[in-house]
Amino acid sequence: MKKLISIIVPVYNEQDNIQITYDELKKTTASLDAYDFEFIFTDNHSTDQTFAKLARIAEIDPSVRVARFARNFGFQKSVLTGYLLARGAAAIQIDADLQDPPAMFGPFLAKWEEGFDVVVGVRGQRHEGTLLYHGRRLYYRLMIKLAGEHLIADAGDFRLIDRSIIEKLRLVDDVHIYLRGLISSLARNQTGIGFDRHKRLHNESKFRFRSLMTFALDGIMAHSSLPLRLAFYIGLLTACGSVLLGAFYLLNRIFGDNSGPEGFATTQVLILLGIGLNGLFLGVIGAYIGRIYDEVRSRHTAVVAQVLNFDGSPEAVESSIRLAQRVET
Template identity: 35%
Template structure:
């Protein structure tokens, strides 16, 4: 079987308003390329008519394939599903909201032809985003760069080009709590970047709310740094030293200032609350790591498939736990 040279992966969650324009712009790029292309649309449990639109595109354009996850598994898992099924030698990941401009793909491919196996896009500006979103994103990327065990580039999202060799390595990684831009840096290979200005989404509502962005940030930090565990140890040592110091102060006040109010019930309450807060903080940090061990130990598949269009599910994929309820669209 002859496979396409290029694979474009687009995760989709409730994007019925953007899919027609997204397909128009991506298909225009596909027409410019020198070889065959497949467009892989991954439905991440959408509740609108996104899946219906994906079926229609598949029926009208054989280059369009789609995967429909049985429920919402999250953006990172949806991208992972696309990587598992991508058949090209060059794989491009981009979002459906058109904040990742498809018109940059030829520039990425040019970098690939120069020998680079990973080409990621770096955001130079974020148009029409709140100052709070820009500030927290700026702060997070720089904090992660300082704390992570690998060099994760600042202001780089999931918009990237990956060589087949890189994708094979990523697909061999079994971990569940996936932070793809970190894994992309961890695998190594020849990497470079291109710069672009991030436009506002074309239509629809923002899918990465503050809570989801925070969860992704915590996942990235915990997945690629052991420093929070060390920090909890340092905080515990600091609390112990503070407790010893407070003990000497209470003894001093009791002997030399017997009528001081600081030797009574107030100082005891302050000490209890302080030590309790430190303990809860350290237990919370430890819980984040233990929770990931628990998730990995269960050994469940990363996702389940409800519908597949344009692919034949292989025995290897079934052994890995990628269940398909129906291979053809209804």
């Protein structure tokens, strides 16, 4: 009996790419005749014709399963939902713009058959600006320093994960999830395969600079308390600096000429410094408290509005995801 492999494709406003992506995925998987495949598209509440095109494809091909969200829940939750809906012995996530080549499915599966439970695509050549390219490289290496050696530099979300990893993801209840780091931390035997990214087919990337910065901060805060530690060290240095500044003004008063208004410089510097540091530290602490609050509220991973080629209603599909994440250990 052939093993079933789930292909996870998160989409948002990809009407120009859907048909091309589907055709390429079917062409690639047809050559891997040792496996059966299902294709799970998670539509993050697209506002164009993406869902309509997926509906036409799903009507013809029962191996295509579509879950459309009631609103945009973000890329990470879209990918996570796809994993939780997967029925395969392994799952491969790929973006709908085909910058990550489906031709890597074969090498991924070969490594999986060797016993690796996570096979990561390691990006080589990328078609992007020099500043963004080097910024990404610096970030990945910073994350390795902060989170540990289990992370692979220059690795994105394009990867294969074994069924055992999917079952572990079912036990995770994290609102601000950072899947790349989480999956790598759950792996027992992980490896990476290098590849060159292609140019995007149509439209522009949905990840603007602000989205990239939010994504990067989520990764740092999900795997490290570095911002809190930095706040402590800056506060300590500021306290020491205040003592030294006070000593300087005291010595200047005793031995100097004391030109200028009495206490003006000291008062202004200390007030401004104190206000700035308080704002910084409260912002850092507030960010962490906000994340704790989100976790305590225990919101849904995603609200499913419509499903195609799934057994049961959208409510039943959503409930299965929700209950999977509430299994007691």
